[in-house]
Amino acid sequence: xxxxxxxxxxxxxDSFLGDREALxxxxxxxxxxxxxxxxxxxxxxFWDAVKGETARGGRYNTGRVTGRDGYDEGLYLYSIVxxxxxxxxxxxxxxxxxxxxxxxxxxxxxxxxxxxxIDYPEIAGEDYAPDELxxxxxxxxxxxxxxxxxxxxxxxxxxxxLRLGKSQDELPPLLxxxxxxxxxxxxxxxxxxxxxxxxxxxYPALREGGVLIADDITENAAMAExxxxxxxxxxxxxxxxxxxxx
Numbered sequence: 490x491x492x493x494x495x496x497x498x499x500x501x502x503d504s505f506l507g508d509r510e511a512l513x514x515x516x517x518x519x520x521x522x523x524x525x526x527x528x529x530x531x532x533x534x535f536w537d538a539v540k541g542e543t544a545r546g547g548r549y550n551t552g553r554v555t556g557r558d559g560y561d562e563g564l565y566l567y568s569i570v571x572x573x574x575x576x577x578x579x580x581x582x583x584x585x586x587x588x589x590x591x592x593x594x595x596x597x598x599x600x601x602x603x604x605x606x607i608d609y610p611e612i613a614g615e616d617y618a619p620d621e622l623x624x625x626x627x628x629x630x631x632x633x634x635x636x637x638x639x640x641x642x643x644x645x646x647x648x649x650x651l652r653l654g655k656s657q658d659e660l661p662p663l664l665x666x667x668x669x670x671x672x673x674x675x676x677x678x679x680x681x682x683x684x685x686x687x688x689x690x691x692y693p694a695l696r697e698g699g700v701l702i703a704d705d706i707t708e709n710a711a712m713a714e715x716x717x718x719x720x721x722x723x724x725x726x727x728x729x730x731x732x733x734x735x
Contacts, residue, residue, distance in 0.1 A: 497725050501565060504724045505734070506572055515568040524594055524642070525560050528587060531640040535585065538632035539613045563591035565726035566674075566702070570595030573700055575602050575671030579663065581656040581687055582676030582704070583608035584629045586638035592674070593645040605650045605667065607659045608637040609677065656687055664694045671695075674702040684711035692719070695735050702732040 494502070494509070502509050519525065570578070570592055578596070583589050583606050596602040611622055613630040631637065638651060652659055656677050664670065673691040675684060684703065688711065695701060706712040707729045716723045716733050723731035 500724060501726060512568055515571050516564055518598060519564055519567055522594055524590060527642055528640060535632055562727040562730050567591045567595045569700055571598060573672060574599050577667055577670045578602060578604045578672040579670050580604060580606045580674040583637045584610060585631055586641040588676060589638055590641045590645060593649055596648045597645055603648050603650060605663060607652055607656050609655045610637045660687060660690055669694060669696050672700045676704040679705040679708040681709040681711045688715045697735055699735045700732050704730045706731050
């Protein structure tokens with residue numbers, strides 16, 4: 490029996506996708522891919538790996554230390570990429586790779602496109618200088634001995650370009666080298682300054698009709714102010730995630 494669409498699902502279909510059957514089809518593709526089951530296995534391993542480790546300011550006591558809570562947002566990310574069919578996509582913030590995996594799965598299904606990602610990871614149990622990580626950073630960490638995106642299935646990494654460093658340093662030269670892009674996703678440092686910088690840097694490179702996505706938009710007013718300044722209405726795909734179309 491089909492479930493009634495949520496408000497987020499209804500707005501996503503009405504404002505962007507235009508077809509509820511298309512969303513149902515994308516959901517079936519994700520289900521049949523086995524990605525969610527893979528991520529669940531890796532998440533179970535993650536919790537065992539970081540058991541007893543301490544984070545900055547206390548123990549890992551948040552349900553989002555893997556970088557994602559549930560997979561509804563992943564479905565919407567997958568659907569955006571499937572519908573948009575980007576040739577060039579850029580993402581800041583990878584961590585363990587949950588969201589990245591959905592983006593890459595969609596690119597693989599499209600049969601085209603490359604995802605260029607930037608990440609500045611925090612490794613569980615390691616010490617960092619006071620100013621090395623942004624002050625408001627939450628608990629999303631990578632287990633000791635693992636690298637950014639370690640949760641991503643190997644078969645999805647063919648269309649993936651990963652570079653390590655802070656977006657403030659890495660994003661401008663990356664965009665300069667790429668030229669026009671089709672999709673940009675912010676999921677790195679969720680400070681007002683960094684989010685505003687990334688939006689202002691990526692938007693000029695985004696083609697008309699391209700998509701800009703941001704996570705943790707409730708942390709500050711950066712996304713709301715940027716959207717208003719450009720006459721765009723953010724479309725929510727989660728409690729803290731939204732996107733706009735240029």
